Amino acid sequence: MVVPIPPPLDQLIRFIASEPFVKAAIFPGATFVAVLGILSVWYERKLLARVMLRIGPFHVGKYGGWLQVIADAVKFLSKEYIIPARARRKLFVSMPMAALLLAALLFAFIPFSEYWVIYRSDISVLLVFLLLAVSPIPFIVAGWASGSKYSFIGMIRFAFQIFAYEIPLFLALTGVIIAARSFDIVDIVNAQAAVPFAITQFIGFLVFFIAAVSEAERIPFDLPTAEQELVEGWMVEYGSVGFLTIQLAMYTKLDALVFFTVNMYLGGWHGPSLPGLPDTVAQPLWVFVKFLTVLTIILLFRGVYTRITMRRILDLGWRVLIPLALINLFIVSLTVYLPTLVG
């Protein structure tokens, strides 16, 4: 005898199994973003431990101490959230939340295949760039709202770093848009079916990659938050859930930037066909392989490079990357214009 499902429960099951909800809540949505953020922290700790001839997380969790990150998160959540007396209370509490929201929203427009994308837009590149341009603002405001001199100095450093690297990032992206003749990331990835833009626009790729590492505040560009020398810079006053939210936001943004790099320059889901695997599985798999490669390179910087001085960071941004980005754009526009003369 079949027991009928009550209509409200039936509707709920249909809603949870619906395509929009699966994409938003599971993959490539909220669950995926949260798990990826946590795994990135674990992966970084294990990788850096190998570089430094240590074991890294080991005791918590059966496989390579993978539950250590969860244990750390619970530890942060169970600590008292202290708001300094001089802080601007509302801004101090709300800015880490805004940072996490903006970082998570980046994933709404980043495709993992033609099918696996939360929201496909004709102007998805512009939307991602808009979010990237706005995402440093909560960090800057948080540094100011802490009401501490150390946070303020860290915030000033962060702002100048962002000023120096945002323009090269934007100019490098313009080159990709011209070459693909589209603002849709899916179209841009499909334009790289034969040759990825990392080869045809190598200078642009280099500029974008360096600017993206700086945008994510990774070594050697983590001077605003240098934990040993500058006591975490602009986030020195944050502890407990505030610090946890900021860390999650920063790792989510890093992951989003790496996926964005894979899509814009490394051909996204295009790769040799994998026998026996349908495209809906093989395409995201290629994206992950490329993601893991780029992420490993970025994380390894922390193990092998020292952080550079503020003067050199700004020098690289203003004096090297901007001219290189303009040269790349000039070459790209020539490659588009010259064939029209022949035709």
Add this chain to the structure above:
Amino acid sequence: MSSTDALIYYTVLSVALPFILLLANKLLASGRKSRRKRLSFESGQVPFEWGETSFPVEYFPYAIIYVAYAVLSVAVFISAVAIIDNPQSAFNLVLLLGVLSASSVYAALSLKELPQRL
């Protein structure tokens, strides 16, 4: 429509996540309020007022140059968009980018090092 629905659900979940973390902190954390805990970090020293301190902010002019460069890059971007529709009319943009590239390379080489104060 399903794509828009997915975006709405995802935005709602993204907004909810930080609030869930904050709620979990409220439930799990315990602590006694103390004036000393709420002092700002000052490397172990007694915090002093902002009015008693001053420090130079180096590279400040670059914040102003940033605005100029941002306007320039937006202008280049808008011009570049024209190429997408009509590649034949790209000559002016190629010329503009050529001049910009040459001048920025010249400026970078002649500066040798980024001055802290302009």
